[in-house]
Amino acid sequence: MTAEVFKDRVLRHSADMWRMAVSILRDSDAAKDAVQEALSRLWENRDRLIDIDNARPYCMMAVRNVAIDLCRRRDFLSVGPIDEAYPLPSRDRDPEQLLQGAQKVEMVERLIDSLPPNQQTVIRMSCIGGCDIAEIRQATGLSAENVRVLLSRARRKLKELYQLMAETDKY
Amino acid sequence: MNSNNSLSPYEARVRELLGKYFLGLTSMQEEKELHAALSDFPLDRADTALRADAELFLTLASMPSLLPPVPEGFEQELAAHVDALASTSGTRSVRRIIGPRIYAWVSAGVAAAIAGLLFLSPFFTSADPAASGDTESSLMASVPDDYDYGVVEITDPKKAERIVGRSIAMLSNVSRAAARQASGSLNVIGQ
Numbered sequence: 515m516t517a518e519v520f521k522d523r524v525l526r527h528s529a530d531m532w533r534m535a536v537s538i539l540r541d542s543d544a545a546k547d548a549v550q551e552a553l554s555r556l557w558e559n560r561d562r563l564i565d566i567d568n569a570r571p572y573c574m575m576a577v578r579n580v581a582i583d584l585c586r587r588r589d590f591l592s593v594g595p596i597d598e599a600y601p602l603p604s605r606d607r608d609p610e611q612l613l614q615g616a617q618k619v620e621m622v623e624r625l626i627d628s629l630p631p632n633q634q635t636v637i638r639m640s641c642i643g644g645c646d647i648a649e650i651r652q653a654t655g656l657s658a659e660n661v662r663v664l665l666s667r668a669r670r671k672l673k674e675l676y677q678l679m680a681e682t683d684k685y
Numbered sequence: 686m687n688s689n690n691s692l693s694p695y696e697a698r699v700r701e702l703l704g705k706y707f708l709g710l711t712s713m714q715e716e717k718e719l720h721a722a723l724s725d726f727p728l729d730r731a732d733t734a735l736r737a738d739a740e741l742f743l744t745l746a747s748m749p750s751l752l753p754p755v756p757e758g759f760e761q762e763l764a765a766h767v768d769a770l771a772s773t774s775g776t777r778s779v780r781r782i783i784g785p786r787i788y789a790w791v792s793a794g795v796a797a798a799i800a801g802l803l804f805l806s807p808f809f810t811s812a813d814p815a816a817s818g819d820t821e822s823s824l825m826a827s828v829p830d831d832y833d834y835g836v837v838e839i840t841d842p843k844k845a846e847r848i849v850g851r852s853i854a855m856l857s858n859v860s861r862a863a864a865r866q867a868s869g870s871l872n873v874i875g876q
Contacts, residue, residue: 525767532755542756644749669709
């Protein structure tokens with residue numbers, strides 16, 4: 515596979531890869547490193563991408579694995595306060611709404627962190643990577659039914675925790 | 686709380702889609718439909734459970750847009766990174782060919798042999814400087830001039846295997862020769 519073909523197949527998912535990395539690492543510089551490292555790993559295994567139409571599941575899985583490795587190595591899980599962890603996107607939106615949204619995202623991220631690893635994987639691939647069940651199945655090697663069950667358990671657990679927090683007004 | 690038979694079709698659809706969502710049964714199309722429906726839905730008048738479910742769904746759905754934006758020029762950086770990878774991948778290192786585990790053992794062997802030679806060198810020089818000089822020369826003569834001690838970039842895997850095999854054999858010979866010389870020197874010192 516030539517560099518040009520590789521770039522065409524993989525770099526189109528770079529924004530999703532970035533979001534996946536930053537959602538796990540919560541650090542822009544580390545997320546950049548993670549995406550680059552994931553690209554290197556994908557390049558090493560580029561022969562496996564030849565017969566694959568949609569490389570997104572593999573890209574998401576590669577960056578997820580690298581980000582988790584980085585988390586373990588550098589203990590990124592102990593993140594700082596919200597404004598340090600999430601520089602707000604510069605969009606033409608009400609800053610207060612953006613802050614509230616970012617706080618909710620931060621809270622949900624923490625709830626996701628509390629899920630079992632396989633549930634974290636499917637929920638991140640679904641919400642942040644925008645992958646459907648078929649793509650998650652392709653990346654993880656699980657059956658479609660297993661993916662659906664994991665997704666369902668993850669969402670219901672998040673719902674339970676979210677309702678608990680809503681009732682106790684913790685956010 | 687509203688009872689099911691007093692729900693508007695609109696609210697009933699929202700509840701149905703939320704129910705399916707939390708069971709992992711919604712398609713991407715249905716999730717888009719739910720997102721669009723909830724953006725106009727009067728959540729402030731909904732019951733607590735529905736409001737919490739809807740808020741969680743909307744938060745999960747909006748996560749990509751609320752994460753930090755992709756840095757400017759990032760894709761170009763990545764493209765350059767791929768070009769750099771492509772330019773170095775024409776040749777394969779010995780480490781990749783023979784595998785990291787074997788490479789580590791060979792490296793450790795080389796390091797141990799060098800350390801052994803360094804440890805034994807005082808015996809060579811203290812016994813007979815001229816003889817130790819000859820020994821050193823003969824040892825160095827057994828090392829090919831083009832021997833590369835670092836990661837060798839090669840294009841022919843079979844040739845790499847032959848080089849590694851020869852290197853290991855040569856190091857074994859060097860170690861044995863050094864041990865013989867050391868033994869002889871120790872005898873000289875003892876006499």
